[in-house]
Amino acid sequence: MADRSEKRVIVCGGGLSGLTAAVTALESGVPVTLLEKGPELGGNTALSGGMIWTFAEYEKARAAIPDGDPVLQWLVCDTIDEARTWLASQGVILGPHQVCHEGIGRGRQMQPPQAIAVLADRFGSLGGDLHLETALDSLILRNGSIHGVQVARGDRVEDEHARAVVLTTGGFQGNPELLSRYVIRDPDNLFLRSNPWSTGDGFLAATQVGASVSRGLDNFYGHALAAPPARFSKLQFRDVSQHYGQQSIAVNLHGERFADESDGNTEDTLNQRLAHQPQGKGFYIIDQELMACDEPHASGIVTRVIVERARVAGAPVVVAATIEELCRKLSPFGIPEQRLCREITEFNRMIESGQADELKPARRRHRKSLCRAPFHAVGVKASITFTMGGLQIDERARVLRRTAGSSPSAAIPPARAFSETDALSIAIGQEYRQTAIAGLYAAGCDTGNISHFEYMGGLAPALATGRVAGRSAAGFIKKVFG
Numbered sequence: 001m002a003d004r005s006e007k008r009v010i011v012c013g014g015g016l017s018g019l020t021a022a023v024t025a026l027e028s029g030v031p032v033t034l035l036e037k038g039p040e041l042g043g044n045t046a047l048s049g050g051m052i053w054t055f056a057e058y059e060k061a062r063a064a065i066p067d068g069d070p071v072l073q074w075l076v077c078d079t080i081d082e083a084r085t086w087l088a089s090q091g092v093i094l095g096p097h098q099v100c101h102e103g104i105g106r107g108r109q110m111q112p113p114q115a116i117a118v119l120a121d122r123f124g125s126l127g128g129d130l131h132l133e134t135a136l137d138s139l140i141l142r143n144g145s146i147h148g149v150q151v152a153r154g155d156r157v158e159d160e161h162a163r164a165v166v167l168t169t170g171g172f173q174g175n176p177e178l179l180s181r182y183v184i185r186d187p188d189n190l191f192l193r194s195n196p197w198s199t200g201d202g203f204l205a206a207t208q209v210g211a212s213v214s215r216g217l218d219n220f221y222g223h224a225l226a227a228p229p230a231r232f233s234k235l236q237f238r239d240v241s242q243h244y245g246q247q248s249i250a251v252n253l254h255g256e257r258f259a260d261e262s263d264g265n266t267e268d269t270l271n272q273r274l275a276h277q278p279q280g281k282g283f284y285i286i287d288q289e290l291m292a293c294d295e296p297h298a299s300g301i302v303t304r305v306i307v308e309r310a311r312v313a314g315a316p317v318v319v320a321a322t323i324e325e326l327c328r329k330l331s332p333f334g335i336p337e338q339r340l341c342r343e344i345t346e347f348n349r350m351i352e353s354g355q356a357d358e359l360k361p362a363r364r365r366h367r368k369s370l371c372r373a374p375f376h377a378v379g380v381k382a383s384i385t386f387t388m389g390g391l392q393i394d395e396r397a398r399v400l401r402r403t404a405g406s407s408p409s410a411a412i413p414p415a416r417a418f419s420e421t422d423a424l425s426i427a428i429g430q431e432y433r434q435t436a437i438a439g440l441y442a443a444g445c446d447t448g449n450i451s452h453f454e455y456m457g458g459l460a461p462a463l464a465t466g467r468v469a470g471r472s473a474a475g476f477i478k479k480v481f482g
């Protein structure tokens with residue numbers, strides 16, 4: 001790759017956040033180079049279901065995810081409509097607004113391959129410079145300002161100069177060492193439900209130059225998948241995701257319930273808890289009432305189809321006419337028969353007697369006993385799609401510095417008046433005690449703490465932060481070069 005002037009933005013990562021940042025910066029009239037580590041654009045965006053959703057209202061997001069970053073949650077809720085409109089204006093086909101996630105979310109459906117192709121075409125037609133199989137290795141920092149990146153291409157590492165860099169490498173779920181440092185003692189408990197290239201390169205490069213990390217580094221998003229010996233390709237991740245878990249009795253390999261299955265707005269909450277059980281494995285146990293139910297889950301698929309896909313993939317799926325028979329049939333999988341029988345019988349008794357709150361763990365929603373035969377038990381294993389924690393950015397997508405001991409003049413001034421709620425103003429006051437790394441931006445899953453244990457959507461934050469990062473990076477280049 002020929003080196004060229006510093007008067008450009010380098011975007012590292014070609015998923016939705018990177019493509020959005022790149023096209024946005026080009027539209028502002030600034031040259032852009034886009035680096036993609038994989039052999040094709042798309043990352044997790046290409047594997048996704050394409051539902052660009054988030055909470056319909058900021059207040060609802062705060063109520064559901066109080067430990068997330070209020071500034072970034074506000075940014076996503078406030079700008080997502082404009083960002084989706086922009087996406088449609090590029091030629092991406094978006095379905096109508098839909099209410100989703102049990103009424104708290106609002107989204108529009110895209111078709112990921114079409115969206116990626118459109119954004120890639122637009123990038124090319126605006127004069128963007130694309131390099132596949134070229135990975136960000138590290139950042140070049142001089143006197144506290146970004147001056148470019150070192151890139152790895154095959155065996156070669158080369159310097160590429162630019163005064164603004166946007167990190168959009170998609171999180172660190174593909175890096176077992178970072179997972180064991182921040183997320184989970186044994187990363188083998190997790191299937192990787194992600195593209196393989198998101199190994200924390202943006203996170204590592206930025207923290208090496210002093211970037212702050214967000215709260216919630218141990219939180220992640222994923223769904224329980226069909227358990228081994230099931231086999232499936234990355235294109236089948238959605239097919240084998242066991243979205244009905246919240247309505248099941250979920251037990252670990254000791255035959256014990258380990259969580260309120262119904263917690264959270266999707267099954268990903270249960271998946272996070274499953275990850276910390278032995279081997280990250282368990283069984284979701286359901287009755288015929290759920291199997292026969294025609295109500296689709298968040299994935300748009302009904303339970304019986306999901307179960308059948310797990311069976312076809314090769315997951316353990318046990319069917320029985322009675323609870324006793326089911327427990328007997330699960331004992332070859334190492335589940336203690338008596339223990340499991342007691343667990344299910346107790347669950348049914350407490351639910352039927354209206355004592356679901358007294359269960360340990362309590363069951364707050366989906367309070368139905370397993371009563372209609374036949375009963376199914378599906379072997380499941382936890383997975384990780386993306387890490388929720390990451391780099392600390394501000395509302396302009398600027399990556400902040402780890403040390404907060406800056407002089408008042410170096411502190412970041414408010415970019416705009418956030419007067420929506422007192423809580424938000426207070427939180428923003430705290431953010432401004434940090435300083436930005438001049439010329440460094442991040443978006444999508446490289447940013448941290450928009451979701452915190454609870455999920456705020458993946459594509460919507462990627463789109464919203466990608467727009468902001470692209471605008472900010474282009475604005476910075478114009479400021480530096482006049």
Ligand SMILES: Cc1cc2nc3c(=O)[nH]c(=O)nc-3n(C[C@H](O)[C@H](O)[C@H](O)COP(=O)(O)OP(=O)(O)OC[C@H]3O[C@@H](n4cnc5c(N)ncnc54)[C@H](O)[C@@H]3O)c2cc1C
Nearest residue numbers: 013015017037043044045049051136170201444445458459
């Ligand atoms: C099966 C599945 C279904 C999903 N369904 C939905 C859904 O319906 N709705 C929703 O909101 N979210 C969904 N998600 C999550 C959503 O896809 C992600 O949150 C979103 O795509 C993140 O966008 P991103 O740009 O941050 O990362 P990505 O789209 O993953 O892009 C990151 C890119 O960076 C590249 N990269 C990595 N390292 C480097 C490097 N060193 N240098 C250069 N490039 C690098 C990667 O190869 C990748 O192309 C789903 C995810 C999966 C896997």
